[in-house]
Amino acid sequence: MLDAIGDVFVCSSVTWALQIVLVSLLWWRSAYPWSGVPSRVPPGPRPMIPILGNFLQLEIDPRKQFAKFRRRYGDLFSLYIGNKHIIVLNGFETLQDLLVKRGYKLSDRLETNSMEMLGGFKGIISTSGKLWREQRTVSLALLQKLDSGKQSTEDKIQEESVYLLDAIAKENGMAFDPNLLLRNAVSNITCNMLFGQRYDYDSDHFQLVLCIISETLKTVGISTAMNYFPFLEYLPGDVFGVGKMKANVKKFNEIIVDPVIKHNIDNYDPDNCNSFIALYLKEMYARRDAGEETTLDVENLEHIVTEILAAGTEATTSTLRWLLLFMATNPEVQAKCYQDVQRHVGNGRKPVLTDHDNLIYVQAVITETSRLAAVIPLGAPRSVTEDMWYKGYRLPRNSMIITNLDSVLMDEKIWGDPKVFRPERFISEDGKLIHREELIPFSMGKRKCMAETTAKSEVFLFFSHMIQRFRFITEPEKPAPLIESVFAATNAPQAFKICAFPRSTPNQI
Numbered sequence: 001m002l003d004a005i006g007d008v009f010v011c012s013s014v015t016w017a018l019q020i021v022l023v024s025l026l027w028w029r030s031a032y033p034w035s036g037v038p039s040r041v042p043p044g045p046r047p048m049i050p051i052l053g054n055f056l057q058l059e060i061d062p063r064k065q066f067a068k069f070r071r072r073y074g075d076l077f078s079l080y081i082g083n084k085h086i087i088v089l090n091g092f093e094t095l096q097d098l099l100v101k102r103g104y105k106l107s108d109r110l111e112t113n114s115m116e117m118l119g120g121f122k123g124i125i126s127t128s129g130k131l132w133r134e135q136r137t138v139s140l141a142l143l144q145k146l147d148s149g150k151q152s153t154e155d156k157i158q159e160e161s162v163y164l165l166d167a168i169a170k171e172n173g174m175a176f177d178p179n180l181l182l183r184n185a186v187s188n189i190t191c192n193m194l195f196g197q198r199y200d201y202d203s204d205h206f207q208l209v210l211c212i213i214s215e216t217l218k219t220v221g222i223s224t225a226m227n228y229f230p231f232l233e234y235l236p237g238d239v240f241g242v243g244k245m246k247a248n249v250k251k252f253n254e255i256i257v258d259p260v261i262k263h264n265i266d267n268y269d270p271d272n273c274n275s276f277i278a279l280y281l282k283e284m285y286a287r288r289d290a291g292e293e294t295t296l297d298v299e300n301l302e303h304i305v306t307e308i309l310a311a312g313t314e315a316t317t318s319t320l321r322w323l324l325l326f327m328a329t330n331p332e333v334q335a336k337c338y339q340d341v342q343r344h345v346g347n348g349r350k351p352v353l354t355d356h357d358n359l360i361y362v363q364a365v366i367t368e369t370s371r372l373a374a375v376i377p378l379g380a381p382r383s384v385t386e387d388m389w390y391k392g393y394r395l396p397r398n399s400m401i402i403t404n405l406d407s408v409l410m411d412e413k414i415w416g417d418p419k420v421f422r423p424e425r426f427i428s429e430d431g432k433l434i435h436r437e438e439l440i441p442f443s444m445g446k447r448k449c450m451a452e453t454t455a456k457s458e459v460f461l462f463f464s465h466m467i468q469r470f471r472f473i474t475e476p477e478k479p480a481p482l483i484e485s486v487f488a489a490t491n492a493p494q495a496f497k498i499c500a501f502p503r504s505t506p507n508q509i
């Protein structure tokens with residue numbers, strides 16, 4: 001009986017596989033862009049294998065390969081994967097020309113399968129055109145309004161720092177992985193902005209929020225394969241994590257986002273709007289009451305909440321993790337940061353945002369870390385809205401655009417020794433902070449990160465508070481942690497452990 005079932009299974013699997021191959025080949029012939037290579041498009045490596053195109057020429061972390069292609073083909077090169085023509089933009093001049101000067105043609109997202117699963121083409125990150133413009137403009141205005149309200153973003157970060165520093169102190173100088181504590185602190189700022197409340201670090205509800213975010217983001221990398229090979233979604237066994245990702249997004253909405261939005265709708269009080277959700281609802285009702293045509297609705301709000309939580313948590317946490325790693329492995333740099341804080345802030349009070357202009361060395365360390373860590377090194381994919389020409393090349397409508405920020409942040413022509421961690425490169429001879437326009441970890445143009453100011457405030461305050469209070473060292477009697485990254489939704493460091501000693505103890509420098 002079991003054999004018979006096995007035979008049927010094997011037979012149906014073979015038929016299934018043949019059908020997939022057949023359908024794929026037919027689909028490839030009709031959809032594969034280089035079956036008739038469009039003329040005058042940017043050059044690139046020749047796609048050797050039907051359907052896969054250049055897929056096998058790329059590693060999971062494609063940055064090194066992109067650097068080689070750039071040397072060979074120039075600042076614009078083409079790749080073909082599955083049914084997509086991809087154009088990779090490299091170098092500061094190209095990114096500035098195409099994202100800033102002619103950004104109106106490259107501000108849309110490409111409607112990919114993974115974008116659909118994550119954002120359902122609602123909200124901000126995955127949307128384009130009028131819908132994106134209204135959602136982004138309104139969201140930005142509401143975040144600014146919140147910042148100038150009862151509790152500013154700075155107040156929220158100051159409040160959260162107390163909890164973060166206490167949690168670090170509780171590690172008692174023992175080795176710990178700072179990832180979870182930093183993640184708690186960073187996402188609490190976002191929760192506070194969105195929901196109007198922070199959570200205790202040991203709250204089950206809060207840990208569930210963080211767990212779903214990180215599980216979902218883990219599947220983002222692998223499920224992007226579906227953007228190029230849409231049929232993979234239908235393979236049995238959820239090999240590409242598509243089912244898991246969909247289930248996570250659904251669970252996140254059901255358990256976290258929807259109940260909070262419902263609570264806000266049920267208890268709506270226009271005179272007491274202390275959270276992003278309440279302010280969005282107020283704006284939505286106002287536009288509707290005024291008879292305005294608007295895209296503001298509960299479904300878009302649901303997506304924005306999820307996106308801000310995920311985007312806000314991952315990139316900022318990764319940046320802070322890189323900072324602690326660089327401090328523990330570069331004690332002399334850490335000592336200079338501590339001296340900077342001692343000189344301009346002392347021990348009697350906490351650093352505040354207005355210390356920013358005085359803490360030059362701390363700023364240089366943060367700036368150098370943002371450059372070297374490049375936590376979102378390839379930006380988020382965009383698309384060409386209408387056929388356009390640039391430096392003699394045709395950029396066909398609907399091509400996918402990859403903004404290779406890494407090619408600028410790690411450009412030898414700009415930085416000389418880009419792989420070296422050297423904060424001094426951002427300090428002038430007369431001791432001032434050097435601002436470089438090529439420092440673009442938040443991308444460029446209309447579609448650049450929506451929360452650059454908030455992210456910078458979080459990084460500056462959390463980092464300077466930690467440096468004021470603790471000395472961080474690598475785990476004693478263990479090999480120093482590797483300065484290597486895990487390339488996934490963000491470019492984060494590999495997991496590492498450090499020890500934190502309060503500055504008032506004999507371990508003080």
Ligand code: HEM
Pocket residue numbers: 124125126136190307308311312313315316319375376379380381403441442443444446447448449450451452454455456
């Ligand atoms: C160090 C921290 C951060 C870095 C380096 C960073 C970087 C980026 C980058 C490179 C993009 C892609 C821009 C593009 O499409 O080309 C982006 C988009 C975005 N970021 Fe950030 N980000 C950070 C923190 C945050 C925070 C804290 C939030 C929210 C509170 C946030 C919200 C967003 C949103 C909503 C978008 C999509 C914008 C759009 O599509 O119009 N980010 N970010």
